[in-house]
Structure formats: structure tokens, C-alpha cells
Amino acid sequence: MSGVAYPCGDAPPAGAAREVAPGVLWIRMPMPGALDHINLWAVRDGDGWALVDTGLRTEATTLAWQTLLGERGGLGEGGLTRIFVTHMHPDHVGMAGWLAVRGACRLWMTRLEYLMCRVLAADTGREAPQDALDFYRRAGWSDSALETYRARFGGFGRYMHAMPDSYRRLHDGETLRIGGHAWRVVVGTGHSPEHACFYCEALKLFISGDQVLPRISSNVSVFPREPEANPMQDWLDSLAQLQRVIPDDVLVLPAHNEPFHGLHARLRHLEKGQLRALERLREALRVPRRAVDVFEQLFARTIGDDPHLLNMATGESIAHLNYLLASGEAVMETSADGVAWYRLADAAARP
Secondary structure: OOOOEOOOOOOOOOOOOEEEEOOEEEEEEEOOOOOOEEEEEEEEEOOEEEEEOOOOOOHHHHHHHHHHHOOOOOOOOOOEEEEEOOOOOHHHHOOHHHHHHHHOOEEEEEHHHHHHHHHHHOOOOOOOOHHHHHHHHHHOOOHHHHHHHHHHOOOHHHHOOOOOOOOEEEOOOOEEEEOOEEEEEEEEOOOOOOEEEEEEOOOOEEEEEOOOOOOOOOOOOOOOOOOOOOHHHHHHHHHHHHHHHOOOOOEEEEOOOOOEEOHHHHHHHHHHHHHHHHHHHHHHOOOOEOHHHOHHHHOOOOOOOOHHHHHHHHHHHHHHHHHHHHOOOEEEEEOOOOOEEEEEOHHHHOO
16 A cells, blocks of 8 residues: 555564564464464563564464574574563464463563453353354344354364463553663554553564554454444544554554554554445445345455354444444344344434
8 A cells, every 4th residue: 555665575484583673573473364474573682582472372383483492593592581462362362371481481461451361261161152142143143153153162262372370461651671672552442452562762663463454454343242342433543542652654563464664654544444434334224234234335355154254244343333323323223033233323314
């Protein structure tokens, strides 16, 4: 897109690390699926390395970490001093427990991310709760989709090692000393409850996690645990906040895709894209629709029957719909079979 540049070249292979700024290393770990990688960042911290994010718990990631931390590995000299995790999703936190034990080092996270991660990991092995089944039935899921969800429920913890039983809490706005530089914690919302990003003014670096990605848009979803949530408002507020507090001359180090320049152009592009999607949704709601009926207006790809895509698309659709409900632009009515139907509020539907 216009205004965004990628100055760092190709990513390092799994098990390797490459310097992108003085004392800052780019590490890429493999992931199964269409989004086949995650970027991790290591910052020189005294004699060792402070790590930001950890990768999924998989055999391929474990082998890559053993190489990196080995005698000849990119992080072998000094090992890990601290583990910072931006947020609770398994591709970011999955190896944190394993690395904390191996390196005898502390986990640093925001409170909501740490606690929510522990709650979701506790679902492993449980049956799908009735509240969750009712949530997706209201969204318009078929009986077969609900049965697939029931069979797959509890998978969150499968790609995670057990979390450490204690952690050091990160606070929005606090300044951390990592090695020879000050890094400010900047919390974002919408994609996850209390997502930590890290800004170093001296190095002109911004480690953005999933809060800002250069080529793809972060998932903003509503989940069964908080069905009336309005994460879309949180997301839009967060995009505006980042434009206010982070200068445009930083090199952004994201969790996916490549490091890039052009933060403010990307933030404006994300905001405009979201507002256009909401406008398409308003037009669609001139007739009553379920959450599963608005995929075409919100997504550029076909969702189909893939359980993972259906879950993400439904969560995002409800996030958009809840935004319009919260602003009074839409109303929701539940039919006798428990399905939620959304339409523009009378005032908003007038020409």
C-alpha cells in the first residue's frame, strides 16, 4: 500500500536470528496454516537477551528454539534474561512456559492477558458449555457447524506449554530499561483485552505485536464469554491513540509479515477500511440479517465450511454488529428458534 516501505529484506529462516537495529534481532518461527509464521524479537539485555513473544508449542518451534539457544545459536551467548509477551494468543505465548523454565527467567505480561490466558487454557478437556453453543446458534450456525464446534472445543491450550504460576505485570505507560535503552509500554485494545506494545524513542523502534500489521488486518472479534462486548470501538480508539503517541518515523516490528516504515499511513488505512466495512454493513441491514448473513459485506474471501474461518468470521461479524447496536444505529431481535436478527434502527433506516 502507498506510504509503507519494507527496508529489512527477507526474514531469517527458522532457528536463525538477524539484526535489524543495534542490539535487536529478528526471529521467525513456523506455524501451521495459511498464516505460516510469527515474528519474535530479541533485545540485547546486559549479557543476555530479552525476548518479545515466543511462538506456538509445536515440534518445529521447539527444534528452532533448541538451535537458537544452543552453543552456536543466535541467542546462545548469555541466553534469555526476560520473556515479554504482547498478548494471550497461543502463537505469542505458546512457548513461554517452556522458555521460562529452561532459562530460569521471568514472564512479563499485562494482567488481563495473563489471567485471560490462564482461563482459556483451563478449557482444555472440557465439554463445550451451553452458553457457547447458544451464542453460535444465535449467530445462525447450522446443526453440523455446532457439532463440529463441540468436537473441537478446548483446543486453546493444545498449542501452549503450562503458563508460569507467577509473572511480572506490565502497565500501560511505564518505562522499562532493557539493556542500554528505555522502552515504553503502550497498551492497545480490540484485538485482545490489554495488548502490550513496546516503543524505544532512542532506537526509533516500535514492537507492535498484532496491534498493527502491515499487510493483513488483525482479527477483532466477540466471543461467547462476553457476547455484548464492543471490541470494534476499542479497536478504532486504539488506532487513533497510536497515531497520537507513536511518531511516524519508527521502524515497526510486527508479529506477522515484515518490519516496515509508514506507521501512520498504515493506521489511517486500517481505520478507513474498518469504516468502509461498517458502511457496507449499514446498507446490508436495511433488511433483517443474521451474523452469518453479512460475511459477504465484511470479508474479501469466501468463508465456506472451514471451522476455523467460520469461527473467526462469526466473531468479527458480531463485533461489527455490536458496534452498531452500541451506537443505536441497529437493533437486534431474537426469533422463536433462538436466532438473532439485526436491522437498522428506524431512524437510521430513513433515506
